[in-house]
Amino acid sequence: MGAKSDAETFTTVEQGVYPVPDIPIKDLLSAIPTHCFERSPLKGMVYVIWDLFVIGCIWKATVTLDPFIDPAFIQLPHPYAYTALRVSLWALYTFLTGLFATGIWVIGHECGHQAFSESKAINNTVGFILHTAVGVPYHSWRVSHAKHHASTGHMTQDQVFVPSTRSELGLPPLKEGQEDLLGSRVSNLVKKELYEALGDSPIGAMYGSAIYLLGGWPAYIFWNASGQKRYPKGTNHFNPNSPIYQAHHYSQVVVSTAGIVAWVSLLGAAIHHWGFSTVLVTYLLPYLWVNHWLVLITFLQHTDPILPHYRAAEFTFPRGALATLDRNLLGDCGPIMAWLGAHATNGISETHVLHHVCSKIPHYHALCCLEKKIAGYGLPHEGRPGGWAEVYRVYKQCKFVEDEGDVVFYKNAEGLAVMRPGYADASASDSGVEVTK
Template sequence: MVQKVTSVTTVEQGVYPVPDIPIKALLGAIPSHCFERSLLRSSTYIFWDFFVIGCIYKGASALDPLIDPRYIYLPHPLVYSALRFALWALYTFGTGLFGMGIWVLGHECGHQAFSNSKTVNNIVGFILHTSFTVFSVGVPYHSWRISHAKHHASTSHMTQEQAYVPHTRSELNLPPLKQGQEDLLGSRVSDVVRRELYDALGDSPLGAITTTIFYLLAGWPAYLLFNTSGQKRYPMGTSHFNPSSPMYAPRDYNQVVISTIGIAAWASSIATAIYHNGLATVAVIYLIPTCGFTTGLSSLHSCSTQTQFFPITGPPLLTSLAGRSLLSIAV
């Protein structure tokens, strides 16, 4: 939370008491009809999302050949390339949006919210997230379902959270936080210094574009493969494809293996598609919309300048941060 104190802006502050509200009270405040699960209604969302994606693809494929001097006059050859780029960028946005809907439906299967049947939920979720069919969005269903449940159970806990865990000051070799010190190592930064920092770091188009592209296209695979941005107390080798990773219990072993086999089959189908159609085509049609929206929406949903974190030790208080990616826990 940002607070103005004369000429000083607070960017890191103290503790936030956890509201003492029982889970039962929270659940009781939710209308009963919100807990009803309809297989028919859930299934219609799947068909609708794929129908819209198909329509967008057919529309873009039909318009692409028309961006040609034989059909339309444009003042310069580069304008044709720009218009074609705009067409497929619009395609990427549209299919990515509804493709994220497919990802969310698989996510709901993992939460057993798709239907009343656990078997149906897991079958549908595996098909949507993991299988080598065109329906998959490249997520190891059971592996991620298990770690994601831990994420919900320990959201924003420094040693239990599974994703988007910030670095502590000590991990970055910074000195302990001094609440009253008004400089870059303290809790407050003057308006003048803040503007200087923004001028130096906040308006770098090349850096922003490069970082964003890398983050959107590689962030999700890096998290699944190498636990990037995940729980930092886990050892090297932690991965959603390693059934011996610390976030999994022995009973999860077979489910992680099945998910890994499914992703291997999915990756093989992607490689086959690239072999027959070329990397550029597969990237535009499938990879960029899938990876970009999965990572982008997940990070936007999970990160905020107002994010609260549980400290590593001490009483049940939350430490407030001014941003997961820029600042660090004061320990």
């Protein structure tokens, strides 16, 4: 987005044009090889076992190395150096364990989409076990997540990562003549007003990003934070009477909540038996890493200044499915970390567009992707690598959308947007004169 001054009173930007697609879903599905739709519970379980095996190896390596951090085995320049090295060792354990445990979360998520097996009973049994083990109310989240897939990018129907509008944030109304609805031209006076109202300091952005990554998942589950704003205050994933659910979901929500109660009880029993510090380092800190990766991955898949959001008049399922991005998790840290990020999390970040086009495709077939098909329509589908720096950038750039408009893009703290919608010309004329019958 190149900005320039307009007689020192306005700032204008050269916006990119997002070609609002009119692609039938059958065209997208037909581009996917047939074998990609095959689901094998045996193959899926191999990935579960592998993730658990790797976590076990990480734990075994850590507890084996820990006793050697001692003056009897290594000489360090200062007594505190032994503590620092031990903390670093266990910090690496929590990081790696959390990364591979996210892979387990991903397979539980596939079960919720019925992508693990042809059998619904197998999907729901395996999914309930895997998701409950990482603190997720399986059926409760499965239902709301299905609604998210059905209405991705819909301003009043999507379930999560719904942009705040100008009026919802209490910002000054759009000033005609002082700012463009599409965010291409804004007076310096309006820029100052918006900046003062929203704030955009580096420290504030870093703090906000960190809080979002650490607390975003429980805040969404318990309080609908960043969720659909038309839901009443107090909406959560544990109340079977929540507006998220219909009457036939009642027992499923109860069972999911009971699973979380059992999970918390087991954690309490483990703390009683092994002590809080042991459970904290062995399980709870990796669990926080899982929550962190979940929020980071999904936030970046659905939030970027180049992605549109739709109101009802312009929304279609294919448009919503394509309003997402694939990102190489940890790709900004080099090729080795990029491979680790994709491998440990079973490619959930790298193949998200395909996942929204057809969520029943298991992750091990997801690389039979749609890049060429989507690229042919000029649609952005490959975002910048997913990592902490990218969360910071997106958090700063995506502040609000306008109350008006059927296809809207995020504006930053100065009221400027990097994209605007473009539509295919459906009319056919070679003279400029409409011919009526």
